[in-house]
Amino acid sequence: MKYIYTNLKRFDIPVRLAGVNRLAPAGCWGAQIVERLQDEIERYSGKARFTFFFPEAHLITAANAKRLGSPLQIGCQGVCREDVAPGGNFGAFTTNRPAAAAKALGCGAVLIGHCEERADKAGILAEAGVSNEGAVNRILNQEIRAAVGRGLDVLYCIGERAEQQERWQEVLAGQLEIGLRGAGGGHIAIAYEPVWAIGPGKAAPDRDYIQRAARFVKEATGGLPVVYGGGLKDQNAAMLASIPEIDGGLIALTRFSGEIGFYPEEYLQIVRRYLGE
Numbered sequence: 449m450k451y452i453y454t455n456l457k458r459f460d461i462p463v464r465l466a467g468v469n470r471l472a473p474a475g476c477w478g479a480q481i482v483e484r485l486q487d488e489i490e491r492y493s494g495k496a497r498f499t500f501f502f503p504e505a506h507l508i509t510a511a512n513a514k515r516l517g518s519p520l521q522i523g524c525q526g527v528c529r530e531d532v533a534p535g536g537n538f539g540a541f542t543t544n545r546p547a548a549a550a551k552a553l554g555c556g557a558v559l560i561g562h563c564e565e566r567a568d569k570a571g572i573l574a575e576a577g578v579s580n581e582g583a584v585n586r587i588l589n590q591e592i593r594a595a596v597g598r599g600l601d602v603l604y605c606i607g608e609r610a611e612q613q614e615r616w617q618e619v620l621a622g623q624l625e626i627g628l629r630g631a632g633g634g635h636i637a638i639a640y641e642p643v644w645a646i647g648p649g650k651a652a653p654d655r656d657y658i659q660r661a662a663r664f665v666k667e668a669t670g671g672l673p674v675v676y677g678g679g680l681k682d683q684n685a686a687m688l689a690s691i692p693e694i695d696g697g698l699i700a701l702t703r704f705s706g707e708i709g710f711y712p713e714e715y716l717q718i719v720r721r722y723l724g725e
């Protein structure tokens with residue numbers, strides 16, 4: 449079974465507001481993505497699982513657009529490190545999204561620890577004059593445990609930044625060891641994303657580099673599924689699919705130059721290529 453994840457970041461922002469959304473007005477953007485993809489995706493049932501991480505505003509319309517029995521799973525882009533509990537917090541979580549809320553909104557999965565989330569948390573710590581990767585990993589661990597506690601599938605992102613490349617093993621080991629502590633019992637997959645390979649103008653590492661990291665992650669986690677993200681595109685999908693330790697991919701942009709963004713037809717082309725069709 450292959451796992452194909454998609455992070456739709458904030459690709460819902462229209463071009464006139466400096467975003468990359470050329471697909472649909474914000475109100476129906478999530479539904480349109482589901483409607484344009486689900487027929488084709490259904491052809492791969494049994495061969496691959498598809499999860500789409502939407503910004504919260506689109507979770508309901510995306511979930512409503514999903515046909516009954518569709519293999520497409522809807523996920524959100526993070527959960528709060530605390531959750532509601534009987535006799536505990538009843539929902540006093542202004543601005544945050546507890547795992548229970550994600551569940552109630554129709555999510556089956558959550559993306560945790562994306563490098564953009566890590567950078568945001570590190571930025572908050574930096575405001576207090578603190579630089580502490582361990583603290584970021586501990587907060588992400590709380591989020592993972594909250595998500596697992598609610599039965600959400602978790603895609604946990606790890607990866608080294610450019611300046612960490614020489615000590616990549618130490619960085620990945622810390623992210624895994626602290627992030628996954630006490631989080632057993634759920635469905636957790638790892639997205640290996642070298643931060644320096646993410647986004648427009650960036651290129652994915654070569655096969656050996658990715659295989660070495662994926663092997664390391666597999667060994668450190670006792671064999672959890674590992675997917676690759678960061679510049680995954682039509683041109684390298686087959687190469688990535690040929691790495692035995694890689695169980696799938698995490699896609700965001702489908703077009704990295706010109707009118708960059710997420711385009712459903714281009715996405716399907718990457719999927720076809722990855723699945724060898």
Ligand SMILES: O=C[C@H](O)COP(=O)(O)O
Nearest residue numbers: 455646647678679700701
């Ligand atoms: O969440 C996905 C990753 O950040 C990969 O992004 P990218 O495919 O645009 O490089």
